[in-house]
Amino acid sequence: MTQFPVTPTPAVPARKKRSPMRSGLLFAGIYVISIWAVHIINAVIFGGNLVYFGIHPLDLSSVWHIFTSPLLHANIDHLISNTVPGAIFSFLVGASGARVWWEVTAFVVILGGAGVWLLGGVGTNHIGASGLVYGWLAYLLVRGIFNRSLSQILTGVILGVFYSGLVWGVLPGVPGVSWQAHLFGAIGGIAAGVLITSDDPPALREKRRQKQISRGKLS
Numbered sequence: 001m002t003q004f005p006v007t008p009t010p011a012v013p014a015r016k017k018r019s020p021m022r023s024g025l026l027f028a029g030i031y032v033i034s035i036w037a038v039h040i041i042n043a044v045i046f047g048g049n050l051v052y053f054g055i056h057p058l059d060l061s062s063v064w065h066i067f068t069s070p071l072l073h074a075n076i077d078h079l080i081s082n083t084v085p086g087a088i089f090s091f092l093v094g095a096s097g098a099r100v101w102w103e104v105t106a107f108v109v110i111l112g113g114a115g116v117w118l119l120g121g122v123g124t125n126h127i128g129a130s131g132l133v134y135g136w137l138a139y140l141l142v143r144g145i146f147n148r149s150l151s152q153i154l155t156g157v158i159l160g161v162f163y164s165g166l167v168w169g170v171l172p173g174v175p176g177v178s179w180q181a182h183l184f185g186a187i188g189g190i191a192a193g194v195l196i197t198s199d200d201p202p203a204l205r206e207k208r209r210q211k212q213i214s215r216g217k218l219s
Contacts, residue, residue, distance in 0.1 A: 020095040027094025027101045028087045035086070035129055038071040039079050054127035055113060055181075057120035066113025069181075072127040082129040085163070089136035092155065100199045107192035108135025108185050115184025126178045131185030134170070137163060138189030146193055147200045 018026070042050040054069045056062040073079040094101040112131040120126050140159050144152030170183040 018098075020097075023097055023101075024091040024093075024095035027098075028091035031090040031129075031132075032083060032087050035071055035073065035079060035082065039073050039076075042072065051125065051127050054125040055116050055120060056125055057117050058122050063117060066109060066117060069113065069116075069127050070109060070129045070132050073129070074127060078128060082133055086129055086133045086136070089133060089140060092140055092159075093136050096199045100196070103196045103198060104136065104139050104189065104192040105132070107196070108132055108139070108188035111188035111191055112181060112185035115187065116178065116180045119184075120178065120180045124178075126181055128178065128181065130169070130178070131181035131188075133185070134166065134182045135185035135189035135192075137166065138186040139193045140189075142190055142193035143199060147197075149201050152199075 038050070042048055051072050051074065053065050054062075054072055055065050073082065090101070093104050108131065112135055116126050116131070137159060140152075141156040144150070144154070144156050166182075169177070170179055170186055172179050
């Protein structure tokens with residue numbers, strides 16, 4: 001039998017993790033570019049007719065519109081009103097990493113959209129990113145409580161002070177404004193803050209791992 005010297009396999013360099021600032025800017029940019037691009041395309045090419053792809057409560061054919069509704073806006077004022085707060089909150093969620101951003105956004109879009117579809121009122125059409133805005137804000141307000149992060153608790157307190165006026169948006173009152181999207185988007189954000197663990201600080205992850213080891217779940 002002939003033997004050949006074994007050439008060691010070169011180590012694969014670890015993938016460099018994106019910094020929180022770069023990650024936050026990336027997802028803020030994705031949000032802003034997406035809603036503005038869709039609005040411009042809708043206005044210039046489709047004459048505004050894409051608003052049909054908003055959520056039509058209890059209409060089975062529009063269930064999938066829960067994924068398109070957040071990208072659509074009625075007019076430029078509607079678009080601008082969601083741009084700045086949405087960019088800020090998307091940045092803050094995205095600063096925790098891509099996985100956190102996608103998980104939180106999925107919770108908000110799916111739970112918020114489902115709530116609007118079920119209880120939004122037959123014969124209405126719900127469009128706009130405000131459900132996302134409320135969902136991201138709600139997540140930022142509560143996540144520090146559940147992952148025991150002092151910095152995130154402080155972030156939530158600061159945001160709560162600056163954006164306390166938004167709480168009225170989850171109540172009926174202003175004609176033509178989807179308070180249901182605000183309310184159920186916020187519920188989706190709170191659910192994300194309670195359930196996801198990808199945003200846990202390293203110390204909490206290690207504590208949880210040690211607890212699982214002590215219970216015989218890990219080796």
